[in-house]
Amino acid sequence: MGALSHIRVLDLTRILAGPWCAQNLADFGADVIKIERPGAGDDTRTWGPPYLRDPEGNDTAEAAYYLAANRNKRSVTIDIASPEGQAVIRDLVAHSDVVLENYKVGQLKKYGLDYDSLRAIKPDLIYCSITGFGQTGPYAARAGYDFIIQGMGGFMSITGERDALPGGGPQKAGIAISDLMTGMYATIGVLAALAHRDRTGEGQYIDMALLDVQVAMLANMNTNSLASGRAPGRWGNAHPNIVPYQAFRTADSWIILAVGNDGQFRKFAQAAGAPELADDPRFATNPERVRHRDMLVPQIAALIEKRSKSDWIATLERAGVPCGPINTLDEVFEDPQVVARGLRVDLPHPTAELVKLVGSPVRMSGTPAQAMRHPPLLGEHTESVLREVLGYDDGRIAALRTAGKI
Template identity: 75%
Template sequence: MGALSHIRVLDLSRVLAGPWCTQNLADLGADVIKIERPGAGDDTRTWGPPYQRDAEGHDTAEAAYYLAANRNKRSLTLDISHPEGQAVVRALAAQSDVVVENYKVGQLARYGLDYATLAAVKPDLVYCSITGFGQDGPYAARPGYDFIVQGMGGFMSVTGERDELPGGGPQKAGVAIADLMTGMYASLAIMAALTHRDRTGVGQYIDMALLDTQVAMLANMNTNYLASERAPVRWGNAHPNIVPYQTFQCADDGWIIVAVGNDGQFRKFIEAGGQPGLADDARFATNPARVRHRDLLVPLLADMVRTLTKDEWIARLETAGVPCGPINTLPEVFAHPQVRARGMQVDLPHASGGTARLVANPIKLSATPVRAEMAPPTLGQHSDAILQERLGYGPEQIAALRAAGIV
């Protein structure tokens, strides 16, 4: 039994932030029903290639992007623009603990699927809305996109190479961090609301916004600015106060991270590279001196690092006690012994007959471990079963809904 195996979730979200949230709940044991448009479904189903492969190795209609955020869910296709589809959603919501949606502000109210309407039927409902900019404010009606929010929320002002260096300028993250972090905050908010409900019997509305999350997650960068009124700048892979604390390219074109935290570690680093004299140079002997003369020192260190391969450097620096690590490609990540030992890849049978190769949930619970039981569903895979099980619909009723294009 999962920690949330007593919880029913109605998932009206799509793309990434909402599905990431509900996948967390599903991994923890919640019964998550994903509502999708008939014939189309979640937009990310077609965001490929690459695609899930069937037993013969042929591409299916399920993009890998979709697979990343929809494990352990069941799919029900419904056209909620029709009264019959809306009635099904309301009936399911009346049996659910949580509703998650990421429609435009006010859109679900037109269908009678907003919080006020559903809470009137089920007062202890926890209802979470995820939008780009929240339910109020001058930008509330605007659609939200992760890339744009990374820029608006300040993340790109502190991410990227220094302006004066080649390739300098603002840079987005390699993954949709605003979406992912909003999904994570939404998961936490839902569990807090469920705890409150269990104590009081009262549900509540949760208003999550990508921009709010992006601003919040800048953490110490925010407080640095608020304390000093000086905007932080981009440093790329370098550190403003410590040298060397950055990346270096190796002889085999691999990359390492060197995180020298004191003068003793600096000496060990350059001794490992056969350049002990650098530690005796007054310009480089102490960290404050190295920071002042970083433009002289870093090219010398870069040349030194290019004399050995990535694996050779890691072996030498780990032996010497210098904080370091490789910059791994994803093939290297999933082949890494620590990643393997932690079980971070999970393979699940897919409805196509192939195997869905997925990333495991990183939460480790001793008494109620997370589950990985079902591959992300094909579009409408569980429609009949859900309507029969939850609402008692018979085959004739389901056939009529399907003939009308509702299911």
């Protein structure tokens, strides 16, 4: 029994931010019913290649992108643009605790599926809307895409190599970071609202915006700017406040050197065969190393490129100097720590026999997050949900299907 096994979530979201939130809740045992368009479904089902492959090596209809954010859910296809489909949604709301949606501002109101309409059915409903810019403000009507939000929210102004260096310029993250972080913050908001409801019986509305999240998640870079009155620049793989704290090329690959204090720097200098670096007053303390980084970093780079990645990691780990490799994803899933933590999970799948996924990183002793169900096929659970949750009989289900409403 998961921590949220008593909770039912009606998931009207698609793409990534909303599905990521819903998957988090599903991993903790919530019954997540994913509502999709008949015949089409979540857009990401076709965001490939790559696609999940069947035992003969043929592509299935499930893109790998879709698989990443939809395990542990049940898929129900409903045409919410039709009165019949809207009626089904309202019936499901009466049996749900949480509604998640990421439609454009005001779009669900015309269907009678907005918060005010649905809380009349379920007064203690928790309703979470996810949009690019939120429900208020001059940009509320704009469509919000992760890439654009990374730029508008300041992330790309501090990500990428310095302009003066080769390859310099703004750079987005390698993943849709504002989408994913919005999904995480939305999860927190839903859990907080559930705790409040359990204490008071009150539901509430949650307004999540990608831009809000992107700004908030810049953490110390925000406060650096606010405290100094200056906008931070891009540092590539370096750190604005700590030196040396960046990636270095070895003889055969790359490593990350993360020296967090002066004692660690002295250990590094000794391990690197250059103890004089730690005695040099320009480098003896972190503030001085930050001031003289342009003198120090080239010397460290010259030392590190003489030896292999494995040699450096072994040497620095023995010396107690924080370091690590820059792994490709195939190397990640072969890493003994990743294997020991069980991050990869394999689940049975009806068309591919097996689907390889990454499980929740949350470790709980009493109610652990679990990957129990494969990302559903489109409409895989439509009939079972309508029967089990709503008590619809075969005739009613057949009529809805014949009319193309499910």
